Amino acid sequence: MAPSVTASPAVTRTRVRAWRARGETVAFVPTMGALHEGHLALARRAKHSADRVVASVFVNPLQFNDARDLKAYPRDLAGDRALLAREGVDLVFAPRAAAFYPKGHATRVTVGGLDRVLEGAHRPGHFTGVATVVSKLLNVVEPDQLWLGQKDAQQVAILTRMIQDLDFAVTVRVAPTVRARDGLALSSRNARLTPAERAQAPALYRALKAGARHRSAGAAERAMRKELARAKLAKVDYAALVDPRTFEKPRPGVRRGLLVVAARFPSARLIDNLKVNL
Amino acid sequence: MAPSVTASPAVTRTRVRAWRARGETVAFVPTMGALHEGHLALARRAKHSADRVVASVFVNPLQFNDARDLKAYPRDLAGDRALLAREGVDLVFAPRAAAFYPKGHATRVTVGGLDRVLEGAHRPGHFTGVATVVSKLLNVVEPDQLWLGQKDAQQVAILTRMIQDLDFAVTVRVAPTVRARDGLALSSRNARLTPAERAQAPALYRALKAGARHRSAGAAERAMRKELARAKLAKVDYAALVDPRTFEKPRPGVRRGLLVVAARFPSARLIDNLKVNL
Numbered sequence: 001m002a003p004s005v006t007a008s009p010a011v012t013r014t015r016v017r018a019w020r021a022r023g024e025t026v027a028f029v030p031t032m033g034a035l036h037e038g039h040l041a042l043a044r045r046a047k048h049s050a051d052r053v054v055a056s057v058f059v060n061p062l063q064f065n066d067a068r069d070l071k072a073y074p075r076d077l078a079g080d081r082a083l084l085a086r087e088g089v090d091l092v093f094a095p096r097a098a099a100f101y102p103k104g105h106a107t108r109v110t111v112g113g114l115d116r117v118l119e120g121a122h123r124p125g126h127f128t129g130v131a132t133v134v135s136k137l138l139n140v141v142e143p144d145q146l147w148l149g150q151k152d153a154q155q156v157a158i159l160t161r162m163i164q165d166l167d168f169a170v171t172v173r174v175a176p177t178v179r180a181r182d183g184l185a186l187s188s189r190n191a192r193l194t195p196a197e198r199a200q201a202p203a204l205y206r207a208l209k210a211g212a213r214h215r216s217a218g219a220a221e222r223a224m225r226k227e228l229a230r231a232k233l234a235k236v237d238y239a240a241l242v243d244p245r246t247f248e249k250p251r252p253g254v255r256r257g258l259l260v261v262a263a264r265f266p267s268a269r270l271i272d273n274l275k276v277n278l
Numbered sequence: 279m280a281p282s283v284t285a286s287p288a289v290t291r292t293r294v295r296a297w298r299a300r301g302e303t304v305a306f307v308p309t310m311g312a313l314h315e316g317h318l319a320l321a322r323r324a325k326h327s328a329d330r331v332v333a334s335v336f337v338n339p340l341q342f343n344d345a346r347d348l349k350a351y352p353r354d355l356a357g358d359r360a361l362l363a364r365e366g367v368d369l370v371f372a373p374r375a376a377a378f379y380p381k382g383h384a385t386r387v388t389v390g391g392l393d394r395v396l397e398g399a400h401r402p403g404h405f406t407g408v409a410t411v412v413s414k415l416l417n418v419v420e421p422d423q424l425w426l427g428q429k430d431a432q433q434v435a436i437l438t439r440m441i442q443d444l445d446f447a448v449t450v451r452v453a454p455t456v457r458a459r460d461g462l463a464l465s466s467r468n469a470r471l472t473p474a475e476r477a478q479a480p481a482l483y484r485a486l487k488a489g490a491r492h493r494s495a496g497a498a499e500r501a502m503r504k505e506l507a508r509a510k511l512a513k514v515d516y517a518a519l520v521d522p523r524t525f526e527k528p529r530p531g532v533r534r535g536l537l538v539v540a541a542r543f544p545s546a547r548l549i550d551n552l553k554v555n556l
Contacts, residue, residue: 009445013447021299104439105443106389106390106391106392106439106443107387107388107389107390107409107439107440107443107444108387108388108390109385109386109387109444110385110386110388111384111385112384112385112386113384114384131385132444135413135444136443136444136445139444139445139446139447140445142447161382161384161385162385165383165384165385165414166385166387166410166413166414166417167287167414167417167418168417169291169417169420
């Protein structure tokens with residue numbers, strides 16, 4: 001049975017509260033739609049870990065620092081609903097931007113420090129948009145679990161910090177990155193790559209694996225940049241070893257961490273990451 | 279019976295959820311302690327409007343822009359608890375600052391626009407501190423109603439905006455200002471006034487009443503400043519007619535609004551306000 005789709009925060013809250021009043025647990029999967037196997041794997045895990053699953057489909061204008069990127073972002077609510085139905089999602093919350101951010105909306109949630117490095121430095125305002133919309137979604141859905149994808153590792157770190165800092169009553173669960181056969185991390189933006197760009201895009205994952213074979217942060221970063229340089233159509237935004245909680249450089253001598261890369265192809269900007277113990 | 283006092287967010291949440299599971303409604307009264315009849319009138323109204331009342335007592339360091347003001351702020355948890363007991367408050371949440379803002383705490387909630395005028399302009403960072411701590415408290419207590427005092431009118435406007443913007447599932451209720459016989463609005467800071475300052479402090483309320491007798495914003499503001507000038511020990515921060523939702527100047531010709539005043543005595547800064555229809 002296809003899940004109900006509603007644009008109404010009140011309807012969503014009422015449905016979820018009825019489930020919780022019966023003692024059912026609720027998992028929440030926020031998405032921007034344009035669903036791929038990465039999202040569906042997330043929904044599947046959520047379904048296994050809770051009695052009910054709510055997904056949101058909302059292309060959040062607040063987190064786009066590039067108006068063209070917002071406009072180009074793919075939208076297909078009917079298709080998304082059909083895909084979520086197969087995973088047993090119970091309810092889809094798909095608010096309308098004009099109602100979710102009415103005239104006069106002025107509140108922002110910021111996570112200091114974490115929002116200024118790497119992705120934050122390359123996409124000013126992006127993480128404030130993410131933290132603000134997820135605060136709203138958590139207040140509407142009131143879930144027990146929030147499911148996020150490891151592919152957006154800095155987003156995971158920022159939302160984990162926000163949830164702890166603001167005492168949201170929700171547990172963060174993280175699902176591993178789903179990859180194409182050639183290693184490319186699944187992303188809604190992959191669809192925008194030209195065939196030539198798509199052929200070079202696995203360089204990100206190859207770079208991460210090359211980095212993981214070295215024993216120091218410096219050597220790992222050099223190996224990643226060397227591998228990325230082979231993708232002639234891409235420009236590297238960053239390639240680094242970071243602490244997965246703070247996204248700062250690990251302390252000297254610390255070899256456990258997260259390798260992170262970002263590269264800009266003419267048609268889309270891609271990111272990826274890999275947990276390592278160098 | 280005196281209410282339980284707990285410093286634990288988890289204990290507070292568990293108690294409140296048990297009440298709500300039985301169908302009881304919950305009102306929440308956030309305070310910084312040092313309770314006076316204004317707080318108690320708030321608690322009394324909360325008790326009449328809900329099955330259960332939770333009060334918080336927390337001197338929130340984040341909302342003090344002046345370290346001396348924070349240090350001088352009066353603290354008396356045992357006395358506060360006894361006063362709240364008489365009003366039938368069911369639970370007092372009194373977190374410890376070091377646990378409520380642990381090392382690494384980095385998230386802030388800001389309400390744009392409203393936080394930059396009047397009180398916001400005179401106390402940089404104050405309203406971000408207020409919005410952040412109230413977000414935390416709402417997430418811990420999960421109340422049906424949030425009770426605020428009209429005396430802090432700009433705080434009411436900012437928190438109302440925040441609750442709407444972030445979809446918190448709580449209704450804001452506002453209790454009228456409680457005054458001493460000579461008109462001075464009750465405030466925990468009144469206790470810091472010298473006898474000479476205390477004698478002049480009713481000038482704020484006299485100014486508001488004088489302003490209300492005029493028919494234009496300009497005339498009302500002149501009348502307020504004239505009355506405030508008689509309090510020789512005070513310096514006026516502002517005296518204005520504003521829109522009670524935006525705290526901006528009302529549109530030309532609009533006579534309904536809020537008269538607001540702020541004055542600095544050597545020992546304490548005082549604010550007051552009055553709804554008017556000039």
